[in-house]
Amino acid sequence: MNTEATPHCAALGFDKDRIRQALSLLGLAADHKEEAAAINLLTEFIAERVDKIINSCLAVIAGSDDFELIERNIGTEAFRQKWKYRLRSFGKNFATPGYFEERLALAAAFAHANIPLGALQLPSFLIQQSLIDNLLDKSDFNADKTRILLCTILKLTALDLYIAAEGYHLPELNELEEKLDKLRAEASRLQERTWTDELTGVMNYRKLMESLEHHVQRAERRGQERSSLCLIMSDLDFFKKINDTYGHMVGDLVLQHLARRIKSATRDFDMIGRFGGEEFVVxxxxxxxxxxxxxxxxxxxxxxxxxxxxxxxxxxxxxSLGVAMLKPGESRESLLERADAAMYEAKRRGRNCVVTTKEM
Structure with a gap:
C-alpha cells in the first residue's frame, strides 16, 4: 500500500507519520483484514443503496438552519453530489493520503462557505446509523462477521469525523476522545443487541449456540476430569393454554417473567439463552x-x-426441566438432544419436575 503523503496532504499537516498516528489513535490497522472489511461494507451495504441512504439523510436535515445555509452557500444538488461521492468512497483505501486529502478538502470547503461543522458531521452519523440498522437486519450473518463489520462502520465514521474536525482547524484531541468514548459505548450497546433476545433479555439462539460450542471445546481441551459441563433444557408447561386464555401479549409477559425467575435461581456465571418459543437453556x-x-x-x-x-x-x-452432562468427545448437538430428551421425559412424568439423563 502507498502510504507516502501527497504534497497537498502534507501541506495540510498529514505526512505519512501523522496518518499512521491518526489511524492508530482510532484503532484502525492498515492491514488486509480491515481493508477487506471496508471493501465488504462498500459492496454489500453501500454500492446499491447510495441514493437511498443520501435521500434519507437529506430528509432528516432538510428544513434545519444549517441546511438553509447549505442551500444558500453551496446548493442542495452540489451538497448531494459531494455526499454521494463521499459515501461511494467510504473506507476505500482509508490508510492512503488520497483518502485524507479528499475529506480534508471537503471540510475546508464547508468551513470556507461558513457552514457549521455540525452540518458536515451530522450526515456521517446518519449514514452510520443507516449502515448499522441494515447490518443488524442481516439475519444470515454470523456473530463474528457482524462484529467485524460493526467495528468497521464505527471506526471509519470516527475517522471521517476526525478528518472533518482537522479540516475546520479545531483542537481535536479532547473532542475526539469524547466522540470515541461515545462510539465505544454505542459499539458495546449494539454488539449486545446482536446477541440478545429482544423479548426476554437473555441470549438469543445464535449466541446461545456459539457459547455452547465454546464451552464444549473448552471442556474438550481441559479434559472431562477438570472441566464438567452441564446443560439444562427447560420448557414452560401449558404455554399454549396461557396464550389461548389470556392472549399473546400476556403470553409474552409470562415469558419475560420466566426469564427473570430463571436468572434469579442461577449463578452469576451461568449462561441463559432462549432456545425458541417457551424453551430456555442454561x-x-x-x-x-x-x-x-x-x-x-x-x-x-x-x-x-x-x-x-x-x-x-x-x-x-x-x-419442566431436563439436565444432561457432557460426555467425552460429545458434540453440542448431542448434548442438546440428550437434555431435550430428559426434558420431554419430565413432561411425560406429569410436568413440573426435573429429570436427568442418569435417571432415564
Whole structure:
C-alpha cells in the first residue's frame, strides 16, 4: 500500500507519520483484514443503496438552519453530489493520503462557505446509523462477521469525523476522545443487541449456540476430569393454554417473567439463552450432574412458587426441566438432544419436575 503523503496532504499537516498516528489513535490497522472489511461494507451495504441512504439523510436535515445555509452557500444538488461521492468512497483505501486529502478538502470547503461543522458531521452519523440498522437486519450473518463489520462502520465514521474536525482547524484531541468514548459505548450497546433476545433479555439462539460450542471445546481441551459441563433444557408447561386464555401479549409477559425467575435461581456465571418459543437453556460450566440438578430444582421451585400477576389475573406457571452432562468427545448437538430428551421425559412424568439423563 502507498502510504507516502501527497504534497497537498502534507501541506495540510498529514505526512505519512501523522496518518499512521491518526489511524492508530482510532484503532484502525492498515492491514488486509480491515481493508477487506471496508471493501465488504462498500459492496454489500453501500454500492446499491447510495441514493437511498443520501435521500434519507437529506430528509432528516432538510428544513434545519444549517441546511438553509447549505442551500444558500453551496446548493442542495452540489451538497448531494459531494455526499454521494463521499459515501461511494467510504473506507476505500482509508490508510492512503488520497483518502485524507479528499475529506480534508471537503471540510475546508464547508468551513470556507461558513457552514457549521455540525452540518458536515451530522450526515456521517446518519449514514452510520443507516449502515448499522441494515447490518443488524442481516439475519444470515454470523456473530463474528457482524462484529467485524460493526467495528468497521464505527471506526471509519470516527475517522471521517476526525478528518472533518482537522479540516475546520479545531483542537481535536479532547473532542475526539469524547466522540470515541461515545462510539465505544454505542459499539458495546449494539454488539449486545446482536446477541440478545429482544423479548426476554437473555441470549438469543445464535449466541446461545456459539457459547455452547465454546464451552464444549473448552471442556474438550481441559479434559472431562477438570472441566464438567452441564446443560439444562427447560420448557414452560401449558404455554399454549396461557396464550389461548389470556392472549399473546400476556403470553409474552409470562415469558419475560420466566426469564427473570430463571436468572434469579442461577449463578452469576451461568449462561441463559432462549432456545425458541417457551424453551430456555442454561449452560453450566465446571458443574457436575448432581449440582446441576440441584440448581434445576431451584429454578422449578422458584417458577412454581411465584405466580405471574397482571391486573386481575394471577397466573400460576410451572416448568419442566431436563439436565444432561457432557460426555467425552460429545458434540453440542448431542448434548442438546440428550437434555431435550430428559426434558420431554419430565413432561411425560406429569410436568413440573426435573429429570436427568442418569435417571432415564
Amino acid at each position: 449452560i453450566m460450566a465446571d458443574t457436575d450432574l448432581e449440582l446441576a440438578k440441584v440448581i434445576a430444582e431451584r429454578i422449578r421451585l422458584g417458577v412454581m412458587s411465584t405466580p405471574f400477576h397482571i391486573k386481575k389475573f394471577n397466573i400460576h406457571v410451572t416448568i
